[in-house]
Amino acid sequence: MGLSIVVPILGPPAAGKSTLALALGADPSRRVFRLREQVPVDVLVATTSAADRLGWVDDSVVDPAVRSYLEEAAENGDVDAVLMDNFPGTGDQTQLLIDAVVDIAPGCVLEPVELLLDDRTRRRRAKRRRVCHSCEKDPISDPRMPAEATTPHSWTCARCGSLLHPRRGDAPSLFAARSRRHQDSTDAIRTTFTNAGYPVSTLNANQPPSEMARLVGAMLNHRSHTA
Ligand SMILES: [Zn+2]
Incomplete structure (x- = not known):
């Protein structure tokens, strides 16, 4: 292969x-x-x-x-x-x-x-997306991977229960x-x-x-x- x-x-x-x-x-x-x-x-x-x-x-x-x-x-x-x-x-x-x-x-x-x-759709998506500092140990504390919340409007990580954050570059x-x-x-x-x-x-x-x-x-x- x-x-x-x-x-x-x-x-x-x-x-x-x-x-x-x-x-x-x-x-x-x-x-x-x-x-x-x-x-x-x-x-x-x-x-x-x-x-x-x-x-x-x-x-x-x-x-x-x-x-x-x-x-x-x-x-x-x-x-x-x-x-x-x-x-x-x-x-x-x-x-x-x-x-x-x-x-x-x-x-x-x-x-x-x-x-x-x-x-327009990109800006809307950026506003909604979240990252998890706990699940993604980024070397400069700037996690990028999309994190899943427990419910669509929650700020709780579905994987580890930590508080989610907006992605820094989405400001x-x-x-x-x-x-x-x-x-x-x-x-x-x-x-x-x-x-x-x-x-x-x-x-x-x-x-x-x-x-x-x-x-x-x-x-x-x-x-x-x-x-
Ligand atoms: Zn997490």
Whole structure:
């Protein structure tokens, strides 16, 4: 078997990228790459020191992180797919990802998927979403994973009973800045993938997460069985 497909999951803030990656990653043959889990803590700390840096990480850190992650996945015979949650985030990151896949897993397919969702629905979702500082021990106390509440309007974590919090980056000014950054980089990402022969598929994100996971899961299964 071996690594046969890498799926970058793209899209604006609050489109549902992490939820989709979590749902798909539940299958043991799939791994989820999250850049911030692969870089040293001091780099993460530096990304928060200025508001306008917005979690930006230098390519000299990103490149080896992506390469060592893919090398490990390619060596592990049980991993068939790597999903990338919100990566790449720039045109340069897109190129370094393409180069890394070609070098490390030449037979592997790259199938970027971009989630599409209107601004109003995104803002509404961002306002509603919660994270759990207890379930997700983030090194810089900035948890990102969507947490489930006991009931839709409660602030109690369904998993551990702790108090849930809004996500730091969902504060209106940061959310707007993150949305602008996505808007500014999305053309370069699409163009770089397309020019290298990897067209970006789009997925309507205004549907239940389970349905999105079903659609992308079907694509993954199809690919891994025909690779
Ligand atoms: Zn919790």
